Amino acid sequence: MGILKKSLLLLSILGVTSFAxxxxxxxxxxxxxxxxxxxxxxxxxxxxxxxxxxxxxxxxxxxxxxxxxxxxxxxxxxxxxxxxxxxxxxxxxxxxxxxxxxxxxxxxxxxxxxxxxxxxxxxxxIAKNPDKLKLKAKKTYEQSCSMCHHLPASNAYTVNQWPQQIESMMEQVTLDPHTKNLIIKYLQQHAADSK
Ligand code: HEC
Incomplete structure:
Protein backbone atom coordinates (compact mmCIF):
# COMPACT_ATOMS: atom_id res chain seq x y z
CA MET A 1 0.00 0.00 0.00
CA GLY A 2 1.37 3.42 -0.95
CA ILE A 3 2.08 6.10 1.60
CA LEU A 4 -0.82 8.23 0.37
CA LYS A 5 -3.31 5.37 0.56
CA LYS A 6 -2.05 4.47 4.00
CA SER A 7 -2.43 7.97 5.34
CA LEU A 8 -5.87 8.33 3.75
CA LEU A 9 -6.90 5.08 5.40
CA LEU A 10 -5.52 6.25 8.71
CA LEU A 11 -7.29 9.59 8.39
CA SER A 12 -10.58 7.96 7.58
CA ILE A 13 -10.24 5.52 10.47
CA LEU A 14 -9.56 8.43 12.79
CA GLY A 15 -12.42 10.33 11.18
CA VAL A 16 -10.11 13.30 10.88
CA THR A 17 -11.31 14.50 7.52
CA SER A 18 -14.62 14.48 5.72
CA PHE A 19 -12.66 14.55 2.45
CA ALA A 20 -10.89 11.21 2.92
CA ILE A 126 -18.61 21.73 -1.31
CA ALA A 127 -21.18 19.26 -0.02
CA LYS A 128 -20.15 18.09 3.44
CA ASN A 129 -22.25 15.02 2.93
CA PRO A 130 -22.56 14.11 -0.79
CA ASP A 131 -24.94 11.23 -0.07
CA LYS A 132 -27.33 13.58 1.68
CA LEU A 133 -27.25 16.01 -1.25
CA LYS A 134 -27.88 13.15 -3.71
CA LEU A 135 -30.80 11.94 -1.61
CA LYS A 136 -32.21 15.47 -1.57
CA ALA A 137 -31.91 15.57 -5.39
CA LYS A 138 -33.77 12.25 -5.66
CA LYS A 139 -36.57 13.42 -3.34
CA THR A 140 -36.89 16.74 -5.16
CA TYR A 141 -37.27 14.87 -8.43
CA GLU A 142 -39.82 12.47 -7.00
CA GLN A 143 -41.89 15.27 -5.47
CA SER A 144 -41.77 17.64 -8.45
CA CYS A 145 -42.39 15.14 -11.20
CA SER A 146 -45.01 12.70 -9.95
CA MET A 147 -48.00 15.03 -9.48
CA CYS A 148 -49.55 14.70 -12.92
CA HIS A 149 -48.24 11.35 -14.16
CA HIS A 150 -46.19 8.41 -12.94
CA LEU A 151 -42.65 9.39 -12.10
CA PRO A 152 -40.69 8.73 -15.31
CA ALA A 153 -37.84 6.23 -14.85
CA SER A 154 -34.56 8.15 -14.84
CA ASN A 155 -33.14 5.63 -17.30
CA ALA A 156 -35.99 6.18 -19.78
CA TYR A 157 -33.79 8.81 -21.45
CA THR A 158 -30.11 9.44 -22.05
CA VAL A 159 -27.87 12.11 -20.51
CA ASN A 160 -28.29 14.24 -23.64
CA GLN A 161 -32.07 13.75 -23.88
CA TRP A 162 -33.06 14.76 -20.35
CA PRO A 163 -32.50 18.55 -20.57
CA GLN A 164 -34.76 18.64 -23.62
CA GLN A 165 -37.45 16.63 -21.80
CA ILE A 166 -37.37 19.00 -18.86
CA GLU A 167 -37.54 22.03 -21.16
CA SER A 168 -40.62 20.65 -22.86
CA MET A 169 -42.19 20.10 -19.45
CA MET A 170 -41.75 23.76 -18.53
CA GLU A 171 -45.06 24.65 -20.19
CA GLN A 172 -46.79 22.55 -17.53
CA VAL A 173 -44.56 23.03 -14.50
CA THR A 174 -43.02 26.02 -12.79
CA LEU A 175 -39.71 25.24 -11.17
CA ASP A 176 -37.36 27.79 -9.69
CA PRO A 177 -33.94 27.74 -11.42
CA HIS A 178 -32.26 25.98 -8.49
CA THR A 179 -34.78 23.13 -8.44
CA LYS A 180 -34.69 22.82 -12.21
CA ASN A 181 -30.88 22.56 -12.28
CA LEU A 182 -30.91 20.05 -9.45
CA ILE A 183 -33.44 17.83 -11.24
CA ILE A 184 -31.61 18.03 -14.57
CA LYS A 185 -28.32 17.03 -12.95
CA TYR A 186 -29.96 14.25 -10.92
CA LEU A 187 -31.59 12.80 -14.03
CA GLN A 188 -28.42 13.07 -16.10
CA GLN A 189 -26.48 11.25 -13.40
CA HIS A 190 -29.07 8.44 -13.42
CA ALA A 191 -29.83 8.38 -17.14
CA ALA A 192 -29.77 5.29 -19.36
CA ASP A 193 -26.12 5.86 -20.35
CA SER A 194 -24.88 7.52 -17.16
CA LYS A 195 -22.74 4.63 -15.95
C1 HEC B 1 -48.46 19.99 -13.96
C2 HEC B 1 -48.44 18.59 -14.40
C3 HEC B 1 -47.06 17.99 -14.68
C4 HEC B 1 -45.97 17.97 -13.87
C5 HEC B 1 -45.81 18.52 -12.46
C6 HEC B 1 -44.94 17.25 -14.61
N1 HEC B 1 -45.42 16.83 -15.81
FE1 HEC B 1 -44.43 15.68 -17.15
N2 HEC B 1 -46.07 15.64 -18.32
C7 HEC B 1 -47.24 16.36 -18.10
C8 HEC B 1 -48.13 16.21 -19.23
C9 HEC B 1 -49.50 16.85 -19.38
C10 HEC B 1 -47.44 15.38 -20.14
C11 HEC B 1 -47.91 14.98 -21.50
C12 HEC B 1 -48.52 13.69 -21.45
C13 HEC B 1 -48.53 13.11 -22.80
O1 HEC B 1 -48.63 13.87 -23.76
O2 HEC B 1 -48.38 11.91 -22.87
C14 HEC B 1 -46.19 15.02 -19.53
C15 HEC B 1 -45.25 14.15 -20.10
C16 HEC B 1 -43.99 13.91 -19.59
C17 HEC B 1 -43.01 13.05 -20.17
C18 HEC B 1 -43.23 12.12 -21.32
C19 HEC B 1 -42.98 12.76 -22.64
C20 HEC B 1 -43.16 11.72 -23.71
O3 HEC B 1 -42.72 12.02 -24.81
O4 HEC B 1 -43.72 10.66 -23.44
C21 HEC B 1 -41.87 13.12 -19.42
C22 HEC B 1 -40.55 12.44 -19.65
C23 HEC B 1 -42.16 14.04 -18.36
N3 HEC B 1 -43.46 14.49 -18.47
C24 HEC B 1 -41.24 14.39 -17.39
C25 HEC B 1 -41.55 15.19 -16.31
C26 HEC B 1 -40.58 15.63 -15.34
C27 HEC B 1 -39.12 15.28 -15.37
C28 HEC B 1 -41.25 16.39 -14.44
C29 HEC B 1 -40.67 17.10 -13.23
C30 HEC B 1 -39.84 18.23 -13.56
C31 HEC B 1 -42.65 16.43 -14.84
N4 HEC B 1 -42.77 15.72 -15.99
C32 HEC B 1 -43.64 17.07 -14.13
C33 HEC B 1 -47.55 17.09 -16.97
C34 HEC B 1 -46.71 17.29 -15.90
Missing part, protein backbone atom coordinates in the same frame (compact mmCIF):
# COMPACT_ATOMS: atom_id res chain seq x y z
CA UNK A 21 -11.79 10.29 -0.66
CA UNK A 22 -11.25 13.62 -2.32
CA UNK A 23 -12.61 12.55 -5.71
CA UNK A 24 -16.00 11.89 -4.14
CA UNK A 25 -16.56 15.56 -3.42
CA UNK A 26 -19.40 17.32 -5.19
CA UNK A 27 -20.49 20.92 -5.67
CA UNK A 28 -23.32 21.80 -3.31
CA UNK A 29 -24.75 24.81 -5.16
CA UNK A 30 -24.23 26.35 -8.56
CA UNK A 31 -21.25 28.54 -7.74
CA UNK A 32 -19.51 31.41 -9.50
CA UNK A 33 -15.90 30.95 -10.54
CA UNK A 34 -13.47 33.81 -10.15
CA UNK A 35 -10.08 34.53 -11.65
CA UNK A 36 -8.08 37.47 -10.25
CA UNK A 37 -11.26 38.72 -8.63
CA UNK A 38 -13.19 38.66 -11.91
CA UNK A 39 -16.40 36.66 -12.27
CA UNK A 40 -15.68 34.37 -15.25
CA UNK A 41 -18.43 31.76 -15.11
CA UNK A 42 -19.95 29.10 -12.92
CA UNK A 43 -19.75 25.44 -11.92
CA UNK A 44 -22.97 23.42 -11.62
CA UNK A 45 -24.53 21.69 -8.63
CA UNK A 46 -23.62 17.99 -8.22
CA UNK A 47 -20.47 18.29 -10.34
CA UNK A 48 -17.80 15.88 -9.07
CA UNK A 49 -14.51 17.53 -8.13
CA UNK A 50 -11.20 16.62 -6.52
CA UNK A 51 -10.44 18.56 -3.38
CA UNK A 52 -6.77 19.52 -3.56
CA UNK A 53 -6.44 21.74 -0.51
CA UNK A 54 -8.53 23.22 2.28
CA UNK A 55 -7.53 26.43 4.00
CA UNK A 56 -9.28 29.15 5.99
CA UNK A 57 -12.81 28.61 4.73
CA UNK A 58 -11.61 28.19 1.15
CA UNK A 59 -11.09 25.07 -0.87
CA UNK A 60 -8.96 24.44 -3.94
CA UNK A 61 -10.67 22.07 -6.34
CA UNK A 62 -9.62 20.31 -9.51
CA UNK A 63 -12.28 19.94 -12.20
CA UNK A 64 -11.90 17.50 -15.09
CA UNK A 65 -14.02 17.44 -18.22
CA UNK A 66 -14.22 17.95 -21.98
CA UNK A 67 -14.81 20.94 -24.21
CA UNK A 68 -15.28 21.48 -27.91
CA UNK A 69 -12.35 23.19 -29.59
CA UNK A 70 -14.82 25.42 -31.46
CA UNK A 71 -16.97 26.19 -28.43
CA UNK A 72 -14.75 26.03 -25.35
CA UNK A 73 -17.14 27.93 -23.04
CA UNK A 74 -18.84 24.74 -21.92
CA UNK A 75 -17.09 22.06 -19.89
CA UNK A 76 -18.95 18.77 -20.20
CA UNK A 77 -18.67 15.36 -18.59
CA UNK A 78 -17.34 13.72 -21.75
CA UNK A 79 -17.74 13.59 -25.51
CA UNK A 80 -20.82 11.35 -25.50
CA UNK A 81 -22.48 12.54 -22.30
CA UNK A 82 -23.08 16.26 -22.39
CA UNK A 83 -23.72 16.85 -18.72
CA UNK A 84 -22.75 20.46 -18.00
CA UNK A 85 -19.98 20.79 -15.42
CA UNK A 86 -18.99 24.41 -15.87
CA UNK A 87 -19.74 27.31 -18.18
CA UNK A 88 -17.63 30.37 -18.90
CA UNK A 89 -18.63 33.83 -20.08
CA UNK A 90 -16.25 33.69 -23.03
CA UNK A 91 -13.66 31.53 -24.81
CA UNK A 92 -10.77 33.37 -23.22
CA UNK A 93 -11.91 32.60 -19.66
CA UNK A 94 -12.23 28.92 -20.52
CA UNK A 95 -8.87 28.75 -22.28
CA UNK A 96 -7.12 30.55 -19.44
CA UNK A 97 -8.74 28.42 -16.73
CA UNK A 98 -8.32 24.95 -18.14
CA UNK A 99 -5.33 23.21 -19.64
CA UNK A 100 -5.73 20.66 -22.38
CA UNK A 101 -4.56 17.21 -21.35
CA UNK A 102 -5.37 15.47 -24.62
CA UNK A 103 -7.20 16.09 -27.90
CA UNK A 104 -9.82 13.72 -29.33
CA UNK A 105 -11.80 13.62 -32.56
CA UNK A 106 -15.44 12.48 -32.44
CA UNK A 107 -17.45 10.59 -35.08
CA UNK A 108 -18.40 13.87 -36.76
CA UNK A 109 -14.82 15.11 -37.04
CA UNK A 110 -15.24 17.63 -34.22
CA UNK A 111 -12.16 18.19 -32.07
CA UNK A 112 -12.60 17.85 -28.30
CA UNK A 113 -10.14 18.83 -25.61
CA UNK A 114 -9.89 16.73 -22.51
CA UNK A 115 -9.22 19.42 -19.91
CA UNK A 116 -8.57 20.05 -16.26
CA UNK A 117 -8.52 23.21 -14.21
CA UNK A 118 -7.93 24.31 -10.64
CA UNK A 119 -10.12 26.84 -8.82
CA UNK A 120 -10.56 28.20 -5.34
CA UNK A 121 -14.10 28.42 -4.02
CA UNK A 122 -15.69 28.83 -0.59
CA UNK A 123 -15.64 25.67 1.48
CA UNK A 124 -19.39 26.00 2.00
CA UNK A 125 -19.89 25.28 -1.72
Missing amino acids: LAQDSVIKERTKLFKNGKDIGFITILTPVDVVKKQAGKVTIKVKGYRLENYPQMILRDIKRKELYAEFKDEKSSNESFKTVKKHEDDYGEIWHEVEGVFTIDLKN
Whole structure:
Protein backbone atom coordinates (compact mmCIF):
# COMPACT_ATOMS: atom_id res chain seq x y z
CA MET A 1 0.00 0.00 0.00
CA GLY A 2 1.37 3.42 -0.95
CA ILE A 3 2.08 6.10 1.60
CA LEU A 4 -0.82 8.23 0.37
CA LYS A 5 -3.31 5.37 0.56
CA LYS A 6 -2.05 4.47 4.00
CA SER A 7 -2.43 7.97 5.34
CA LEU A 8 -5.87 8.33 3.75
CA LEU A 9 -6.90 5.08 5.40
CA LEU A 10 -5.52 6.25 8.71
CA LEU A 11 -7.29 9.59 8.39
CA SER A 12 -10.58 7.96 7.58
CA ILE A 13 -10.24 5.52 10.47
CA LEU A 14 -9.56 8.43 12.79
CA GLY A 15 -12.42 10.33 11.18
CA VAL A 16 -10.11 13.30 10.88
CA THR A 17 -11.31 14.50 7.52
CA SER A 18 -14.62 14.48 5.72
CA PHE A 19 -12.66 14.55 2.45
CA ALA A 20 -10.89 11.21 2.92
CA LEU A 21 -11.79 10.29 -0.66
CA ALA A 22 -11.25 13.62 -2.32
CA GLN A 23 -12.61 12.55 -5.71
CA ASP A 24 -16.00 11.89 -4.14
CA SER A 25 -16.56 15.56 -3.42
CA VAL A 26 -19.40 17.32 -5.19
CA ILE A 27 -20.49 20.92 -5.67
CA LYS A 28 -23.32 21.80 -3.31
CA GLU A 29 -24.75 24.81 -5.16
CA ARG A 30 -24.23 26.35 -8.56
CA THR A 31 -21.25 28.54 -7.74
CA LYS A 32 -19.51 31.41 -9.50
CA LEU A 33 -15.90 30.95 -10.54
CA PHE A 34 -13.47 33.81 -10.15
CA LYS A 35 -10.08 34.53 -11.65
CA ASN A 36 -8.08 37.47 -10.25
CA GLY A 37 -11.26 38.72 -8.63
CA LYS A 38 -13.19 38.66 -11.91
CA ASP A 39 -16.40 36.66 -12.27
CA ILE A 40 -15.68 34.37 -15.25
CA GLY A 41 -18.43 31.76 -15.11
CA PHE A 42 -19.95 29.10 -12.92
CA ILE A 43 -19.75 25.44 -11.92
CA THR A 44 -22.97 23.42 -11.62
CA ILE A 45 -24.53 21.69 -8.63
CA LEU A 46 -23.62 17.99 -8.22
CA THR A 47 -20.47 18.29 -10.34
CA PRO A 48 -17.80 15.88 -9.07
CA VAL A 49 -14.51 17.53 -8.13
CA ASP A 50 -11.20 16.62 -6.52
CA VAL A 51 -10.44 18.56 -3.38
CA VAL A 52 -6.77 19.52 -3.56
CA LYS A 53 -6.44 21.74 -0.51
CA LYS A 54 -8.53 23.22 2.28
CA GLN A 55 -7.53 26.43 4.00
CA ALA A 56 -9.28 29.15 5.99
CA GLY A 57 -12.81 28.61 4.73
CA LYS A 58 -11.61 28.19 1.15
CA VAL A 59 -11.09 25.07 -0.87
CA THR A 60 -8.96 24.44 -3.94
CA ILE A 61 -10.67 22.07 -6.34
CA LYS A 62 -9.62 20.31 -9.51
CA VAL A 63 -12.28 19.94 -12.20
CA LYS A 64 -11.90 17.50 -15.09
CA GLY A 65 -14.02 17.44 -18.22
CA TYR A 66 -14.22 17.95 -21.98
CA ARG A 67 -14.81 20.94 -24.21
CA LEU A 68 -15.28 21.48 -27.91
CA GLU A 69 -12.35 23.19 -29.59
CA ASN A 70 -14.82 25.42 -31.46
CA TYR A 71 -16.97 26.19 -28.43
CA PRO A 72 -14.75 26.03 -25.35
CA GLN A 73 -17.14 27.93 -23.04
CA MET A 74 -18.84 24.74 -21.92
CA ILE A 75 -17.09 22.06 -19.89
CA LEU A 76 -18.95 18.77 -20.20
CA ARG A 77 -18.67 15.36 -18.59
CA ASP A 78 -17.34 13.72 -21.75
CA ILE A 79 -17.74 13.59 -25.51
CA LYS A 80 -20.82 11.35 -25.50
CA ARG A 81 -22.48 12.54 -22.30
CA LYS A 82 -23.08 16.26 -22.39
CA GLU A 83 -23.72 16.85 -18.72
CA LEU A 84 -22.75 20.46 -18.00
CA TYR A 85 -19.98 20.79 -15.42
CA ALA A 86 -18.99 24.41 -15.87
CA GLU A 87 -19.74 27.31 -18.18
CA PHE A 88 -17.63 30.37 -18.90
CA LYS A 89 -18.63 33.83 -20.08
CA ASP A 90 -16.25 33.69 -23.03
CA GLU A 91 -13.66 31.53 -24.81
CA LYS A 92 -10.77 33.37 -23.22
CA SER A 93 -11.91 32.60 -19.66
CA SER A 94 -12.23 28.92 -20.52
CA ASN A 95 -8.87 28.75 -22.28
CA GLU A 96 -7.12 30.55 -19.44
CA SER A 97 -8.74 28.42 -16.73
CA PHE A 98 -8.32 24.95 -18.14
CA LYS A 99 -5.33 23.21 -19.64
CA THR A 100 -5.73 20.66 -22.38
CA VAL A 101 -4.56 17.21 -21.35
CA LYS A 102 -5.37 15.47 -24.62
CA LYS A 103 -7.20 16.09 -27.90
CA HIS A 104 -9.82 13.72 -29.33
CA GLU A 105 -11.80 13.62 -32.56
CA ASP A 106 -15.44 12.48 -32.44
CA ASP A 107 -17.45 10.59 -35.08
CA TYR A 108 -18.40 13.87 -36.76
CA GLY A 109 -14.82 15.11 -37.04
CA GLU A 110 -15.24 17.63 -34.22
CA ILE A 111 -12.16 18.19 -32.07
CA TRP A 112 -12.60 17.85 -28.30
CA HIS A 113 -10.14 18.83 -25.61
CA GLU A 114 -9.89 16.73 -22.51
CA VAL A 115 -9.22 19.42 -19.91
CA GLU A 116 -8.57 20.05 -16.26
CA GLY A 117 -8.52 23.21 -14.21
CA VAL A 118 -7.93 24.31 -10.64
CA PHE A 119 -10.12 26.84 -8.82
CA THR A 120 -10.56 28.20 -5.34
CA ILE A 121 -14.10 28.42 -4.02
CA ASP A 122 -15.69 28.83 -0.59
CA LEU A 123 -15.64 25.67 1.48
CA LYS A 124 -19.39 26.00 2.00
CA ASN A 125 -19.89 25.28 -1.72
CA ILE A 126 -18.61 21.73 -1.31
CA ALA A 127 -21.18 19.26 -0.02
CA LYS A 128 -20.15 18.09 3.44
CA ASN A 129 -22.25 15.02 2.93
CA PRO A 130 -22.56 14.11 -0.79
CA ASP A 131 -24.94 11.23 -0.07
CA LYS A 132 -27.33 13.58 1.68
CA LEU A 133 -27.25 16.01 -1.25
CA LYS A 134 -27.88 13.15 -3.71
CA LEU A 135 -30.80 11.94 -1.61
CA LYS A 136 -32.21 15.47 -1.57
CA ALA A 137 -31.91 15.57 -5.39
CA LYS A 138 -33.77 12.25 -5.66
CA LYS A 139 -36.57 13.42 -3.34
CA THR A 140 -36.89 16.74 -5.16
CA TYR A 141 -37.27 14.87 -8.43
CA GLU A 142 -39.82 12.47 -7.00
CA GLN A 143 -41.89 15.27 -5.47
CA SER A 144 -41.77 17.64 -8.45
CA CYS A 145 -42.39 15.14 -11.20
CA SER A 146 -45.01 12.70 -9.95
CA MET A 147 -48.00 15.03 -9.48
CA CYS A 148 -49.55 14.70 -12.92
CA HIS A 149 -48.24 11.35 -14.16
CA HIS A 150 -46.19 8.41 -12.94
CA LEU A 151 -42.65 9.39 -12.10
CA PRO A 152 -40.69 8.73 -15.31
CA ALA A 153 -37.84 6.23 -14.85
CA SER A 154 -34.56 8.15 -14.84
CA ASN A 155 -33.14 5.63 -17.30
CA ALA A 156 -35.99 6.18 -19.78
CA TYR A 157 -33.79 8.81 -21.45
CA THR A 158 -30.11 9.44 -22.05
CA VAL A 159 -27.87 12.11 -20.51
CA ASN A 160 -28.29 14.24 -23.64
CA GLN A 161 -32.07 13.75 -23.88
CA TRP A 162 -33.06 14.76 -20.35
CA PRO A 163 -32.50 18.55 -20.57
CA GLN A 164 -34.76 18.64 -23.62
CA GLN A 165 -37.45 16.63 -21.80
CA ILE A 166 -37.37 19.00 -18.86
CA GLU A 167 -37.54 22.03 -21.16
CA SER A 168 -40.62 20.65 -22.86
CA MET A 169 -42.19 20.10 -19.45
CA MET A 170 -41.75 23.76 -18.53
CA GLU A 171 -45.06 24.65 -20.19
CA GLN A 172 -46.79 22.55 -17.53
CA VAL A 173 -44.56 23.03 -14.50
CA THR A 174 -43.02 26.02 -12.79
CA LEU A 175 -39.71 25.24 -11.17
CA ASP A 176 -37.36 27.79 -9.69
CA PRO A 177 -33.94 27.74 -11.42
CA HIS A 178 -32.26 25.98 -8.49
CA THR A 179 -34.78 23.13 -8.44
CA LYS A 180 -34.69 22.82 -12.21
CA ASN A 181 -30.88 22.56 -12.28
CA LEU A 182 -30.91 20.05 -9.45
CA ILE A 183 -33.44 17.83 -11.24
CA ILE A 184 -31.61 18.03 -14.57
CA LYS A 185 -28.32 17.03 -12.95
CA TYR A 186 -29.96 14.25 -10.92
CA LEU A 187 -31.59 12.80 -14.03
CA GLN A 188 -28.42 13.07 -16.10
CA GLN A 189 -26.48 11.25 -13.40
CA HIS A 190 -29.07 8.44 -13.42
CA ALA A 191 -29.83 8.38 -17.14
CA ALA A 192 -29.77 5.29 -19.36
CA ASP A 193 -26.12 5.86 -20.35
CA SER A 194 -24.88 7.52 -17.16
CA LYS A 195 -22.74 4.63 -15.95
C1 HEC B 1 -48.46 19.99 -13.96
C2 HEC B 1 -48.44 18.59 -14.40
C3 HEC B 1 -47.06 17.99 -14.68
C4 HEC B 1 -45.97 17.97 -13.87
C5 HEC B 1 -45.81 18.52 -12.46
C6 HEC B 1 -44.94 17.25 -14.61
N1 HEC B 1 -45.42 16.83 -15.81
FE1 HEC B 1 -44.43 15.68 -17.15
N2 HEC B 1 -46.07 15.64 -18.32
C7 HEC B 1 -47.24 16.36 -18.10
C8 HEC B 1 -48.13 16.21 -19.23
C9 HEC B 1 -49.50 16.85 -19.38
C10 HEC B 1 -47.44 15.38 -20.14
C11 HEC B 1 -47.91 14.98 -21.50
C12 HEC B 1 -48.52 13.69 -21.45
C13 HEC B 1 -48.53 13.11 -22.80
O1 HEC B 1 -48.63 13.87 -23.76
O2 HEC B 1 -48.38 11.91 -22.87
C14 HEC B 1 -46.19 15.02 -19.53
C15 HEC B 1 -45.25 14.15 -20.10
C16 HEC B 1 -43.99 13.91 -19.59
C17 HEC B 1 -43.01 13.05 -20.17
C18 HEC B 1 -43.23 12.12 -21.32
C19 HEC B 1 -42.98 12.76 -22.64
C20 HEC B 1 -43.16 11.72 -23.71
O3 HEC B 1 -42.72 12.02 -24.81
O4 HEC B 1 -43.72 10.66 -23.44
C21 HEC B 1 -41.87 13.12 -19.42
C22 HEC B 1 -40.55 12.44 -19.65
C23 HEC B 1 -42.16 14.04 -18.36
N3 HEC B 1 -43.46 14.49 -18.47
C24 HEC B 1 -41.24 14.39 -17.39
C25 HEC B 1 -41.55 15.19 -16.31
C26 HEC B 1 -40.58 15.63 -15.34
C27 HEC B 1 -39.12 15.28 -15.37
C28 HEC B 1 -41.25 16.39 -14.44
C29 HEC B 1 -40.67 17.10 -13.23
C30 HEC B 1 -39.84 18.23 -13.56
C31 HEC B 1 -42.65 16.43 -14.84
N4 HEC B 1 -42.77 15.72 -15.99
C32 HEC B 1 -43.64 17.07 -14.13
C33 HEC B 1 -47.55 17.09 -16.97
C34 HEC B 1 -46.71 17.29 -15.90
